[in-house]
Amino acid sequence: MTTALTGACRTYEDLVGLVRTGSFGPDPGTLRIAVAFTTRQAVRHDGRGTGYRNEVLSLRLAEAVGSCAVEPGALPDSAVEECVGADVALLLEHPLPPVRVAALDAYLMHVLPHTPQHGATPVALPTGSSLEKSQARATAVADLLDLPPGATVLVVGVVNSLLEALRSRGLRYVPCDLKGGVTEWGEPVVTDALAAAERCDALLVSGMTLGNDTFEPLRRHALAHGKQLVMFAQTGSAVLPRLLGQGVTAVCAEPYPFFWLDGGPGVLHRYDGSCPGGRR
Numbered sequence: 494m495t496t497a498l499t500g501a502c503r504t505y506e507d508l509v510g511l512v513r514t515g516s517f518g519p520d521p522g523t524l525r526i527a528v529a530f531t532t533r534q535a536v537r538h539d540g541r542g543t544g545y546r547n548e549v550l551s552l553r554l555a556e557a558v559g560s561c562a563v564e565p566g567a568l569p570d571s572a573v574e575e576c577v578g579a580d581v582a583l584l585l586e587h588p589l590p591p592v593r594v595a596a597l598d599a600y601l602m603h604v605l606p607h608t609p610q611h612g613a614t615p616v617a618l619p620t621g622s623s624l625e626k627s628q629a630r631a632t633a634v635a636d637l638l639d640l641p642p643g644a645t646v647l648v649v650g651v652v653n654s655l656l657e658a659l660r661s662r663g664l665r666y667v668p669c670d671l672k673g674g675v676t677e678w679g680e681p682v683v684t685d686a687l688a689a690a691e692r693c694d695a696l697l698v699s700g701m702t703l704g705n706d707t708f709e710p711l712r713r714h715a716l717a718h719g720k721q722l723v724m725f726a727q728t729g730s731a732v733l734p735r736l737l738g739q740g741v742t743a744v745c746a747e748p749y750p751f752f753w754l755d756g757g758p759g760v761l762h763r764y765d766g767s768c769p770g771g772r773r
Contacts, residue, residue, distance in 0.1 A: 505709055508732065512597060513585060518604035526599065528553035529576035530742055531568065534753060536623060548593050549727065551749050552576055552584070552599045557606065558749040559599025561591040561704040561750045562728045564671075564677040581667030594729055601731035603752050606755045607746055609761035612734060616745075618759035624654075626752045626759070628746075631658040633761050634725045637743040639662060640695055648714035649697025649711065655725070667693055669758075671705065690714050700733060716740035727751050730762070737766040 497535035503507050512521055520695050534547040550568055551560040552736045572592055576584060584596035607613040616633045618626055631654035638646065642663030648655060651670045656677075667689045668682045675681055684688045687710050690696060696715055702708035715722035716739065723743045737744065744764040752759050 499507060502735055505703070505712075505732075505736065508735050509585060509597060510607055511595075513582060513653040517601070518747075520602055521585065522583075522602065524554060524581045524603070525553055525743075526552045526579055526581065526596070527657075529572060529573045530752075532749075532754070533565065547688050547753070549749075549751075550576075550595050552595045554581065554603045555597040557599050557602035559595045559597065559602050559731065560749050561594040561598065562701040563704060564700075568727055590706060594703045594732070598729050598731050601735065602748060605731060605735070607731070607748065612764050613746065613762040614738070614764070616763055620621065620756055620758050620763060622756065623753055626756070627652070627654040628657070630725075630752050630761065631655045633763065633767075634697070634723065635659055635662060635746045637723045637745060637763060637765065638662075638664070638695060638697065638721060640721070644694040645692065647686065647690050647693035647696045648699075649696065649707075650701055651676060651682055652699075652725075655697065671707075674701070686711060689716060693720075695721040695723070697723050697725070700724055700728035700730065703729045703732065711723045712736065712740035714740075715742075732765040737764060743765050 494562045502511055522565040523700050527550050532549045546565045548565045549560050549562045551558050572589055581596050581600050585593055587593050617627050635658035646659055647667050647669060649669045651668045655668060668676050668680060669686045669689055671684055673682050673684045697710055698711055721742045722740055724741055725745045726733050727747045730748045733741060735743045746762040
């Protein structure tokens with residue numbers, strides 16, 4: 494991909510438009526999804542007082558898998574059947590945002606896999622319990638922030654291990670999630686991310702915001718105010734690196750299979766816009 498093409502990709506919608514026209518490679522109308530599936534998980538780590546649930550839609554395109562997390566129970570069963578055998582161009586127009594995001598992710602994973610050539614730096618995840626692997630991932634994500642102790646981070650998509658990692662670095666945080674509630678430590682979780690961003694020095698944001706249409710306002714805020722926007726992405730792991738330099742400063746990409754699926758070794762892929770290839 495050329496530098497000029499990268500410069501044309503200023504927003505998520507720009508990126509979708511470039512994919513539709515075949516600017517990144519094959520015409521998406523010629524590529525069909527072979528397999529569609531959902532992954533549902535409930536977890537409560539040892540030593541933690543609260544748990545959570547995950548549900549993810551994944552689409553298989555050749556060797557690549559694209560994914561988008563959804564609120565548990567929100568995705569109709571018919572969505573999986575509608576994706577199988579459909580071409581990517583059709584799915585980029587699907588009425589359900591998670592289907593559109595998963596299709597875009599699958600396409601970009603196919604044409605721009607997570608390799609050093611495309612700006613990615615692999616980070617090994619060790620074997621271990623679900624909690625140990627969660628904490629290892631949190632360390633890899635938090636290390637992408639460049640902030641002095643005492644700075645405040647907006648965390649969109651509450652993950653307790655991430656909050657622990659920030660606390661260990663002397664950073665304050667404002668936890669945010671559409672579900673609200675409280676953290677493991679009884680801290681209130683705000684629901685309006687954009688309002689909370691005004692009082693934060695940096696943003697640490699889940700890729701799940703792509704699927705619920707809350708990503709673009711946060712990207713625009715970070716770009717307008719010169720704030721760091723670090724994405725941790727199981728959703729859209731191949732999508733978000735394409736927006737480096739346009740508000741996104743770094744990405745910790747985690748394509749399927751995710752760390753919580755087994756206890757064996759794994760790999761994350763980190764993108765830092767300051768690194769050679771990071772804007773490619």
